[in-house]
Amino acid sequence: MSLLLRAATAFAANPDSNVALYAGHKLVRWHNRGLFNATAEYRQVMRKLFGPKLAAMGFDPRARAHAKDSPDLQKQRVELAHFMAIEARDAGIRQRLDAAARDYLRGNAQALDESLLDLALTVHVQSGNLARTQALFSRLARSTRTRCSASA
Numbered sequence: 001m002s003l004l005l006r007a008a009t010a011f012a013a014n015p016d017s018n019v020a021l022y023a024g025h026k027l028v029r030w031h032n033r034g035l036f037n038a039t040a041e042y043r044q045v046m047r048k049l050f051g052p053k054l055a056a057m058g059f060d061p062r063a064r065a066h067a068k069d070s071p072d073l074q075k076q077r078v079e080l081a082h083f084m085a086i087e088a089r090d091a092g093i094r095q096r097l098d099a100a101a102r103d104y105l106r107g108n109a110q111a112l113d114e115s116l117l118d119l120a121l122t123v124h125v126q127s128g129n130l131a132r133t134q135a136l137f138s139r140l141a142r143s144t145r146t147r148c149s150a151s152a
Helices: 002-012 017-032 039-057 071-087 091-105 114-126 130-142 146-151
Strands: none
Touching: 002 017, 002 039, 017 039, 017 071, 039 071, 071 091, 071 114, 091 114, 114 130
16 A cells, blocks of 8 residues: 555656646545545545645635636646545535535625536535535526536
């Protein structure tokens, strides 16, 4: 396992975002195949590898907050946010995404960037209860926005 983690660490540090993100996707696959002894260990590895990178580039879920960044950097930020929110279960990132989703669902279109909509709604559902999930599903099913109704 240590050899795999050293390789993932080297990949994650690569300046080419495709290579760095590849490491994260491989770690997800390894975790899904049971190569980590514990979920806590896996989450810690994900936090260690991708948390500092996301922190360094900044993370603001508001609409167009990072619009001036290159498309590659924007893509990398979304992927890193996913690794941190879903795989590492980072409480701070999850809280920011959940708050942005709540504001977005209350009608504040500027609260959430379109590139983070699926991720934020996933975190929002995971952070709630059955009633929240049912309310969101009902709302999305009635939506006339193609992306929203397709997500339902």
